[in-house]
Amino acid sequence: MSNVIEINELTKYYGSLFWKKKTPALDRLTLLVPGGTVFGFLGPNGAGKTTTIKLLMDLIRPSSGQARILGEPPDSLDVKRQIGFLPDAPAFSSYLSAREFLVICAKLLRIPSATRRKRIDEVLDIVKMTNHAGSRLGGFSRGMLQRIGIAQAILNEPKLLILDEPLVGLDPHGRQELKDIIISQKKIGTDVFFSSHILSDVEKMCDSIGILNNGKLLCAGRIDQLLSATGVRLHVNPGCDNIAQDFLPMATGSIKLSDGGWELVFTTTLDLTSKLDKLRAERPGDISVSSSRENLEDFFFRKIESDRFVE
Amino acid sequence: MNEVMAIAGGTWSRILRMRAIYFLILCVLILIGSAYRYDVLSLGLHRILMIDVSLLLNTIAAILVAVSITFEIPKELREGVASTLLSKPLGRTHYLVGKLVGISVAGLVITGLIMIGFCLVFGSFFDRVGITMVQGHLLVMGSVIPMCAIGVFFSVFIPESLSAIVTAICIWFAHSVIALSNVPVVYAGILPDLNLFNLKAEAAYELGGIEWSYILVAILWGVAYSVFATSLASLIFSYKDLK
Secondary structure (H helix, E strand, O other), X not given: OOEEEEEEEEEEOOEOOOOEOOOOOEEEEEEEEEOOOEEEEEOOOOOOHHHHHHHHXXXXXXXXXXXXXXXXXXXXXXXXXHEEEEOOOOOOOOOOEHHHHHHHHHHHOOOOHHXXXXXXXXXHHHOOOHHHOOOEHHHOOHHHHHHHXXXXXXXXXXXXXXXXXXXXXXXXXXXXXXHHHHHHHHHOOOEEEEEEOOHHHHHHHOOEEEEEEOOEEEEEEEHXXXXXXOEEEEEEOOOOHHHHHHHHHHOOEEEEOOOOOEEEEEEOOHHHHHHHHHHHHHOOOOEEEEEEOOOHHHHHHHXXXXXXXXX | OHHXXXXXXXXXXXXXXXXXXXXXXXXXXXXXXXXXXXXXXXXXXXXXXXXXXXHHHHHHHHHHHHHHHHHHHHHHHHHOHHHHHHOOXXXXXXXXXXXXXXXXXXXXXXXXXXXXXXXXXXXXXXXXXOHHHHHHHHHHHHHHHHHHHHHXXXXXXXXXXXXXXXXXXXXXXXXXXXXXXXXXXXXXXXXXXXXXXXXXXXXXXXXXXXXXXXXHHHHHHHHHHHHHHHHHHHHHHHOXXXX
């Protein structure tokens, strides 16, 4: 399947015409997002996630590099007709009612007047805001605004949905509903690109991820490939505490079992592999080694930490 | 065109929903009507005073409407409302033109209501409403378009508190073009000549009807100036990073 987003050497320096910040918010980012996926864009605060999304939405101009969405540049109006976007802090005209705002969006999206009302009713129902359709947006809570933001993003039945921190501001129930909406969008063939801090949700929903730190891409790829065989699990039989003590400093996790044995978890490195091979040869009856799959949270922090170490 | 009208519709519906607007219109009409009571103080010139006051207050109402856009656009940019709208298939120029059309329509409705109110008030005190008075008010209505264009121009690159002041000063200069005509650096043809829309003397002293072609040319000039100012604003806006 072709890429829905292609980013090539994209760089962004904030500042005015005469004065630019020395550190780029985004530093030669190159990223390909394949079609048919839910892509999670991860990174700590200030990593450059929102900057990337704004560049993709043509809300800010790149200092250098280029991006293409659905094969076209971000400023193409044809592309904007095919995508839905939820900003990180959705803000709408406070004097309008939810329905009036969606009518304006529908007009901008050129949804025919004959089907406009029906479609607006549908999306209000999807985000469970039908009862608030006539209420002014100015009186809405953050969570309610987030729901209206989702409603306007899926109004045009987009091919690609770009969501900036969609799970922020929602209660657990609302978060679950939004996750269901994202999954249902994927089922009807919509590609989803979203940024989030909530790693457990990302792990459950995404097929692919990209991790950004200090404006640079640390890694990107299919989540199952990135997390598979990234770790090693060492089981040490009871009575072999000296082995456990030797390996404990290298372990990313350890448990002393009730039978007196040890369970140690490591991130795979060449040094560790050779040590374990040697141990297996010398004391085969005292240990067992298996591969372990890191969870996304550990993987994420390991990547961020290793990037900090490189700096 | 649909996109422009969608933005314009949102803008004029916001302004025309404001109760303060109708309070303003009511106050203006009361002030116009109260000029009738100044017959002694004005040595019998209250008829002239009423016409003069009506045109002046209608112009002030038009300026207030034009200045209001200098709050709306920067606020939408600051709060991210503009970003949400511009993530839809809406060009930045369309957004600005939509805002200009919306605020201009609101301005035309408000100044139009003041003109109609004046005609009713004046007609109830005096025998007839002269054609020059109507023409004077029509030109005030026409001046709404270039004044709103000035507001849109400044609001794309100056923060909201400052853009209102700058717009008001600019409009004041533009109304004083005759006085400033010897200062080429200030005027230099960049400011709109809003004096073209001033028929106070002709209307107050009922000097006879002005050619309709003059009214038409003045309004067309205002539209042409608005196109110029909005194009310039659009050029600046196209390079602006949005929140």
